[in-house]
Amino acid sequence: MNNAIKTPVEMLxxxxETQGDTVYLRQPIDGKYVEFTWREVQQQVQQIAGALRHLGLVPGDKVAILSKNCAEWFITDLALMLGGYISVPIYPTANADTIRYVLEHSGTKAIFTGKLDYWADQEAGVGGDLLRLAMPYDTMPSQYQWQQLLSLGEPLxxxxxxxxxxIMTLIYTSGSTGKPKGAIHTFANYSWTCEAVVRDLQTTPSDRLLSYLPLAHxxxxVAIQGSSFYSGSSVAFVESLDSFVADVQRCRPxxxxxVPRLWTLFHxxxxxxxxxxxxxxxxxxPIISSIVKRKIQKGLGLEHCRLLGSGSAPIPPSLLNWYHSIGMNICEAWGMTxxxxxxxxNFPFNANKIGSVGRAVExxxxxxxxxxxxxxxxxxxMQGYYLQEEATAAAFDEDGFFYTGDLCEIDADGYINITGRVKDNFKTSKGKYVAPVPIERKLAQDSHIELICVIGSGLPHPVxxxxxSEGAARQPREEVRASLKATLDSINPNLESHEHVDAIVVVxxxxxxxxxxLTPTxxxxxxxLEKQFSAKVDGVRGAVIKWEDEL
Structure with a gap:
């Protein structure tokens, strides 16, 4: 193993040593920042790790984190690393069944709970036997509160x-195709990746990051928490969904x-x-254009950004082209748990390769x-899936390459286009295979559409x-219908005959x-959706536009 790789504990x-009194984390509470310097973060990390030792947890024990993003999430994660514990992050939106499954499957001994919107609905999933530790927010009842933990036992x-x-962490997949699987990541996997991000994106201590996408993902x-560990950048958090825009503007990232969903909403x-x-x-x-572009970026709070990214799901090329036209270059990236x-x-950003996810990093x-x-x-x-030897063996070829499940094209310059998922391709009742993702990307160019899913397994044609979008939902139905019909009629002639879309159904x-x-990401x-709609749409023909209540 490369000895030059340092763990996040060493980076802390x-x-x-180099900037201990500089502010590292900024947590908004009631609209005002509570700030933590690097030194204060380290002191709390040592104290929380010491409290876990005092409570009888031993290195190698698994400890879950169930909370929305906050400064204490980072502190807890670092404390688990320092103490030799294995972290098991859980999505703050996970339902009780998912929480129970992950806790039981991983064999978790204790759980930190923090900022949660629905903790009363989730508590049943945590059960009574688990040691519960609470971050300083409104959260489910726990044996120990954060302030108590900060004075329990000796700092480690x-x-x-x-x-x-x-092993540093078990990260459970978001379960878009069934039960979540726990990916085993070592410090080497994690640290190499974070260092690669910092190397490529050239983040430094003067960068300001904003953490709001779920840390369980x-x-x-890697991209925000991990790059802060290896670049010394400061990180601010978002207080709530309602304060999101204000929080972005205050952070000046x-x-x-x-994720594509948010870029779509902004647009x-x-x-x-x-x-x-x-x-x-x-x-x-000419001159008006640059004023308008600046005003839009300022309105989003992104006027200081030197780097914008999108990942976790495909984003329509038309959307990336639109942002490019207003002076915002969004680098699309590809990755998985x-x-x-x-x-x-796609970094450095290459406008000619919009629609691809870019090239393999060094x-x-x-x-x-x-x-x-x-x-x-x-x-x-990853090293493999936790307690799932068969799934692990099936995931790799003999050269150690991982089967991603994504279908792709690779062009002469090494740029990669994702054309769909192996498992998403379906067979129509005529026995023809259809790849839904390219069709979805074409249809998504209609700005009335916010989310789209093409189904068709066992149907004569895709639907x-x-x-x-919120705006379109308020428009008269017939106006929206006419626009969707025009979009569909412009796309169908360019598809293979067995790919022709029979209908657009508005939910x-x-x-x-x-x-x-939706998954948590x-x-x-x-x-x-196939289960909900396959029977309902069977027999709807002729490239029509229907609302669900018209079926």
Whole structure:
């Protein structure tokens, strides 16, 4: 193993020595920042680790973290690393069944709970036997509160440093295709990936990061938390959904990552405010154009950003082109839980390659199987799935390449286009295979559509199920119908005949994590929509546009 790799615990000591009195974490409470310097973070980390020792937990024990993002999430995570414990993060939106499954499957001994919107609904999943430790927020009843933990036992200052081969964390997948699997990540996997992010994106102590995508997800854990460990950047948090825009504006981030869903919402809000044709006109006028672009970026709180990113699900190329036209270059990246979320990125931003997820980063190898599946190999790839030897064996080929489950094309310049998921491709009743993702990307160019899922397993032809944007949902039905019909009629002639979309069905109820259509990372669960709609849409023909209540 590469001895040059340092664990986050060592990096924390490094920043305490070099910039110990600089503010590291900024936690908004009631609209005002509570600030933690690097030195204060280290003191709390040593104290929490000491409290866990005092409570009888031994190195190698698994400890869960169930909370929205906050300063104490970082502190807890570092304390678990320092104490030699294995962290098991759980999505703050997870339901009681998922929580119970992850806690039982991982064999967790204790759980930290923190900022939660629905803890009363989730508490049943935690059960009574587990040691509960509470962060200083409104959260479920616990045996120990944060303030107590900060004075319990002796601070842990002389613990042996974690070895790079030690297991650092079990990260459970978001379960878009069934029960979540626990990816085993060592310090070596994690540290290599975080250092690669800092190396490529050149983040430094003067960068300001904003942490709001769930820390239970590998992307945030590497791109924001991880890069702060290795670059010394400061991190601010978001207090709540209602204060999101104010929190972004207050943080003035220099690096900002998001998911397609949020980039879509930002875009729709701007269009709804200014109007599409008016905006297009203003962007054609030389001096006015730069004022408008600056105003839009300032309105989003992103005017200081030198780097914008999107990941975790496909983003329509039309959306990236639109942002490019207003002077915001969003680098699309590709990753998964199993490869520490960082393997392929369109960085430095290349406008000619919009629609691709970029090229493999230094230290990562990619290949394409004869079936078109993308395979990756890097020091960031997991050791395997926890307690699932068969699934682990099936996930790798004999050269140690990981089967990603994504279908791809690789162009002459090494840029990779994701064309769908191996498991998403379905067979129509005519026995023809259809790849839904390219069709979804084409349809998503209609700005009335916020979310889209093409289904069709066992149906004569594919059908698109869509959720309208908030603005479109308020427009007269016939107006929206005409626009969707025009979009569909422009796309169908360019598809193979067996791929022609028979109908667009507009859903009545928005898709959420709570009604089980979206995963915690806001990916659409295709199998759930297939179950809900396959029978309902059977027989709807002729490229029609229907609302769910018209079926």
């Amino acid at each position: 000591s490094h920043w305490v 200052v002389d613990a042996p440093l974690p070895s790079t081969d030690d 590998i992307t945030e854990r 220099t690096v900002f990552f998001s 729709l809000n701007i269009i709804n405010k200014i109007g599409e044709s008016k905006l297009n006109l203003l962007l054609k006028l 199993e490869n520490s979320a960082y393997s392929i990125i 230290g990562c190898q990619v290949r394409r199987t004869d079936q078109g599946e993308l395979m990756v190999k890097s020091p960031g790839v 698109a199920i869509v959720q309208l 009545n109820e928005p898709w959420t994590v709570e009604n089980d259509v 806001l990916k659409i669960k295709r199998h759930v």
